[in-house]
Amino acid sequence: KNEVEQSPQNLTAQEGEFITINCSYSVGISALHWLQQHPGGGIVSLFMLSSGKKKHGRLIATINIQEKHSSLHITASHPRDSAVYICAAANYGGSQGNLIFGKGTKLSVKP
Amino acid sequence: GAGVSQSPSNKVTEKGKDVELRCDPISGHTALYWYRQSLGQGLEFLIYFQGNSAPDKSGLPSDRFSAERTGGSVSTLTIQRTQQEDSAVYLCASSLGGTAFFGQGTRLTVV
Numbered sequence: 001k002n003e004v005e006q007s008p009q010n011l012t013a014q015e016g017e018f019i020t021i022n023c024s025y026s027v028g029i030s031a032l033h034w035l036q037q038h039p040g041g042g043i044v045s046l047f048m049l050s051s052g053k054k055k056h057g058r059l060i061a062t063i064n065i066q067e068k069h070s071s072l073h074i075t076a077s078h079p080r081d082s083a084v085y086i087c088a089a090a091n092y093g094g095s096q097g098n099l100i101f102g103k104g105t106k107l108s109v110k111p
Numbered sequence: 112g113a114g115v116s117q118s119p120s121n122k123v124t125e126k127g128k129d130v131e132l133r134c135d136p137i138s139g140h141t142a143l144y145w146y147r148q149s150l151g152q153g154l155e156f157l158i159y160f161q162g163n164s165a166p167d168k169s170g171l172p173s174d175r176f177s178a179e180r181t182g183g184s185v186s187t188l189t190i191q192r193t194q195q196e197d198s199a200v201y202l203c204a205s206s207l208g209g210t211a212f213f214g215q216g217t218r219l220t221v222v
Contacts, residue, residue, distance in 0.1 A: 097159025
């Protein structure tokens with residue numbers, strides 16, 4: 001069992017739908033990251049959070065430390081949101097950069 | 112520079128040769144990270160530099176891999192005696208302690 005698990009693995013949505021991607025982890029963490037990887041391969045860091053909730057535009061990330069679970073929500077999804085979304089955990093006691101990555105959720109938003 | 116710059120963008124090398132991959136982080140960023148993404152695999156942590164502290168090398172897969180960061184800025188990842196399993200996209204990122212900014216990666220192919 002991977003230390004960071006994401007679900008679903010693949011997700012197809014219609015434009016405008018509300019999307020949720022889930023991340024569960026089994027290690028103690030100091031922070032959790034959500035990354036976006038576009039089809040060309042470029043990676044963008046979306047959020048780094050250690051508690052509660054963060055919002056940026058149509059993206060919302062939440063984390064429940066007790067349940068070791070985080071979610072990434074996309075409101076009013078758009079085809080340009082199509083990408084692979086990756087959850088990564090910074091292991092508590094490890095260095096900030098020593099991240100354990102999930103395998104990613106491939107999102108496709110159809111017009 | 113405006114972003115994290117990696118060079119070369121693509122490198123094809125023969126098995127057994129040494130390669131050097133370069134990363135120019137965003138000016139002023141104290142943290143620098145190297146990750147790799149093998150075909151069909153998730154992201155994997157390699158090494159993390161933070162200021163003048165000793166780097167976290169715990170992700171380096173073998174002693175054929177080494178990295179240095181000169182003057183707290185440019186970093187070079189060196190792979191000696193390359194093997195076919197080293198073929199991957201090598202990603203560099205930098206940060207000032209918060210959000211990480213990723214380069215476009217170096218695609219290494221060992222033939």
